[in-house]
Amino acid sequence: MNKDWWKKSVVYQIYPQSFKDSNGDGIGDINGIISKLPYLADLGIDVIWLNPIYSSPLVDNGYDISDYYQINPIYGTLDEFKELLEKAHALGIKIIMDLVVNHTSDQHSWFQDSKQSRSGKYADFYIWKDPKPNGDPPNNWGSTFGGSAWEYVPRRKQYYLHLFAKQQPDLNWENPEVRAAIYKMMRYWFELGIDGFRMDVISLISKDQCYSDAPANLPYTKNYYAGASNGPRVHEFLHEMNQQVLSQYPSLTVGETANTNSDQAILYTDPQRHELNMVFHFDHMHLDYGRFGKFSDVRFKMSDLRSVLSEWQFKLEKGWNSLYWSNHDQPRAVTRFGDDQTYRIESAKMLGTLLHMMKGTPYIFQGEELGMRNAPFKSLAEYQDIETINMIKTLRAAGMNKDYIKRVIFLKSRDNARTPMPWDGTDTADFTTGKPWLAFSPDNPKINVVQALADKHSVYYHYQKLIAIRKKYPVVIDGSYTLFNSDDSAVYSYTRTNKSEKMIVICSFSESNVNFKVPDTLLEKNSQLLLTNYPSAVKKLTSKMILRPYEALIYHQN
Ligand code: TEU
Ligand code: CA
Numbered sequence: 001m002n003k004d005w006w007k008k009s010v011v012y013q014i015y016p017q018s019f020k021d022s023n024g025d026g027i028g029d030i031n032g033i034i035s036k037l038p039y040l041a042d043l044g045i046d047v048i049w050l051n052p053i054y055s056s057p058l059v060d061n062g063y064d065i066s067d068y069y070q071i072n073p074i075y076g077t078l079d080e081f082k083e084l085l086e087k088a089h090a091l092g093i094k095i096i097m098d099l100v101v102n103h104t105s106d107q108h109s110w111f112q113d114s115k116q117s118r119s120g121k122y123a124d125f126y127i128w129k130d131p132k133p134n135g136d137p138p139n140n141w142g143s144t145f146g147g148s149a150w151e152y153v154p155r156r157k158q159y160y161l162h163l164f165a166k167q168q169p170d171l172n173w174e175n176p177e178v179r180a181a182i183y184k185m186m187r188y189w190f191e192l193g194i195d196g197f198r199m200d201v202i203s204l205i206s207k208d209q210c211y212s213d214a215p216a217n218l219p220y221t222k223n224y225y226a227g228a229s230n231g232p233r234v235h236e237f238l239h240e241m242n243q244q245v246l247s248q249y250p251s252l253t254v255g256e257t258a259n260t261n262s263d264q265a266i267l268y269t270d271p272q273r274h275e276l277n278m279v280f281h282f283d284h285m286h287l288d289y290g291r292f293g294k295f296s297d298v299r300f301k302m303s304d305l306r307s308v309l310s311e312w313q314f315k316l317e318k319g320w321n322s323l324y325w326s327n328h329d330q331p332r333a334v335t336r337f338g339d340d341q342t343y344r345i346e347s348a349k350m351l352g353t354l355l356h357m358m359k360g361t362p363y364i365f366q367g368e369e370l371g372m373r374n375a376p377f378k379s380l381a382e383y384q385d386i387e388t389i390n391m392i393k394t395l396r397a398a399g400m401n402k403d404y405i406k407r408v409i410f411l412k413s414r415d416n417a418r419t420p421m422p423w424d425g426t427d428t429a430d431f432t433t434g435k436p437w438l439a440f441s442p443d444n445p446k447i448n449v450v451q452a453l454a455d456k457h458s459v460y461y462h463y464q465k466l467i468a469i470r471k472k473y474p475v476v477i478d479g480s481y482t483l484f485n486s487d488d489s490a491v492y493s494y495t496r497t498n499k500s501e502k503m504i505v506i507c508s509f510s511e512s513n514v515n516f517k518v519p520d521t522l523l524e525k526n527s528q529l530l531l532t533n534y535p536s537a538v539k540k541l542t543s544k545m546i547l548r549p550y551e552a553l554i555y556h557q558n
Contacts, residue, residue: 006196006252006277007320008477009046010356010467011096011363015328016053016075017061018420019366021432028420028431030076034084036423039449041091043369043460044467047252048088049198051328052098053081057107059167060145060386061328061418062098063200064105068185085193094195096252101182102201103168110181111169115153115160125178126169127161129211140213141227142220146390149224163204163224165386173205173237186245196252199276202238203257203268206231219293222259229259235267238275247274254322254361255279262315269319278322278361283308285330292398295391295408300337302509306483306492313359313481321360325351325368331416332367332374339511340373343550349462349533350552354492354507356466357554359481364463366421370452371459374416375441380409382439388413422448457535465531473556475501484522490514491547495522501558503530508547516545527555 002008020032030053040048052062055070062072071078088095104111113122129138129150137150137159143166150159151166161170171178186197207228214223238255246253255268257279268276287304290296312321325333334340338347348371356362377383380392388409395405410416415438422444423430429444441447452460470476479496490510496503504522508514518541527541531554538545541555 003250005250006047006361008470009094009252009361010044010470011047011049011252011361012040012043012045013049013051013327013363013365015051015366015418017437018418018431020421020423021434021436024433025074026432026434026436027074029074030071030080030084034080034087037087037091037093040093043464044471045093045364047094047096047195049096049254049363050098052100054100057105057167059105059165063100064103064107064165064168065100066105066107067109069188082192089193094252096196096198096254097189097194098200099186099197099202100200101171102204103162103164103170106167106169114169115156118156118158124172124175127172127207128156128158129161130158139211139227140216141224142222143224144221145387146221146394161207163201163228170207171205173207173233174209179237179240183241183244186241187248190245190249190251194251196249196254199253199255201258202255202276203230203234203260203264203279204228206234206237208232222293225259230257230264235273235275238268239273242274242276252361253277258282262312265312265316266319269316271318278320280322280324280327281312283312288336292391292395292408294412295395297404297407297411302492303489305337306486309358310481310483310486310494316360321358322363323355323358323360324363324365325355326365326417327363328365328417329414330365331412331414332372333365334371335374335411335416339550343511344371344373345457345459346533346548346550346552348459350507350509350550352459352463352466353505353531353533353552353554356463356470357476357496357503357505358494359477359479359496362470365417367417369460369463370422370447370449372419372422372441372447373443374410375419375439375443376410377415377439380406383409383413383415384438385414385418388415424448424450462531462533469530469554473501473503474498475503479503484519485516488516491516501556504541504553504555504557506545506547506551506553506555508549508551510547511549513549514547516547518543518545525557527557530554530556 017028019028020036021028022031053075054065055067055072056062056065110122110125113120114126137148141149143149144164152159162168208231214226253276255276265279268279287300288298290298334348419441420431420436425445425448452458475496475498479498483494485493491508493506529539533552
């Protein structure tokens, strides 16, 4: 197998509890995924990334793992998981799992033991610190989901660190026994046949051992970045993991790297450093942040988006990019970056086009291929996500009015992405025969898989074509990236060029017609239209074009 197979792959992210329920309990499961493999094979994807399916009390939907070796019974059994691997592999689809090793659940036996005393076998598996002389936590770090990042345990007379919920204690990576236990667990899953890992908040595993206070001007829920992101030993740890585990399996590894810029990303992904294949950065996710971070109603600016994505395209010459618009932590892409009303279909296709023709490995989050938009829940009580629930409290405490709270939760809640997959337009969406664990999107009757498959102009078929283009034209994998008309305020346009071919990608972010002038240098050769997001478009590139709302065009030259 080609060592760099992941460069040619398209990854499809499955949020297991919301993909397909096979037994009527309202929760998606492994058998459900197995039943939908043919759907994914038709779409053309190469790899499935599964969010965590391990044993978990589900305080943070599985990102709180209580046993790394067990499948959570709500999803099925280990045998069913093996069957999923076999059937996916038979269709040429690989499977990567989530690796959540910055923290465990507080129900994990390691933590249950660790909190008992300062001297047991697991005493140093977590990060324990004495209180300040006045009893306060060791420093001023806040946790991602609100409140202090430290929780006091009277029995040990110490605080433990949790960068996320207090039920998610951080592991102590300084302890070589912790690292050995993690590597052993990783080998277990590789031996079972998985094809790689998406590594949860991997940029946070190495903490600056001073544990000093974060500067007061940083946002409280993320101020721990100061001493915990891209910490002193993070590259040493990942290199060690690579030597001890990853180098022995031809795998895809993608690190989720909060607070990591493009220079730091090179350190993670430069193949000569033997750490990871690629990382998920957040720079484009931050373009619409405001006073409460993600929970703001600021709208992104296309010119900022173009600068940020281009910076990563240029910088990661040595490493490799991962390309995404959305995932289980983010709102729906078409609502956030497109127009989810008048031009939902056109703008969803445009966003797909812009991203999939870039250099890197594209990730599709389930439902994105249908152009799903944010789910307008009727009341705040319908939200289930721990981040959303805590954020509602924070916003109320900060005195924000009801309308503002509703607006930003609707715009940014993680539950927007987590509503069950609409397989058809009926009341149960063919997702379950029971009651879904999280409310369906009210859009299901009109945005669903049956509808998409029946309409040859659907977003689904556009994604299928994008994937096919990536497979057919090597320039999508290896071509260099260059912007043209880079000061246009409405149109994002770039080329990909290798020795023998050129791709020209033109994407409008405007809801009106716009004039667009193509530079002469791009008109010297004949070009052929490869893809449009309208039923038809001009077959050849011309010097003066009028782009329709959210129009996206791909031309090819050789
Ligand atoms: O997310 C890490 C991360 O950066 C989040 O804090 C992110 O900022 C937040 O979800 C944005 O709203 C990962 C997982 O993807 C997420 O689902 C988990 O809750 C988190 O780690 C803890 O494991
Ligand atoms: Ca089920």
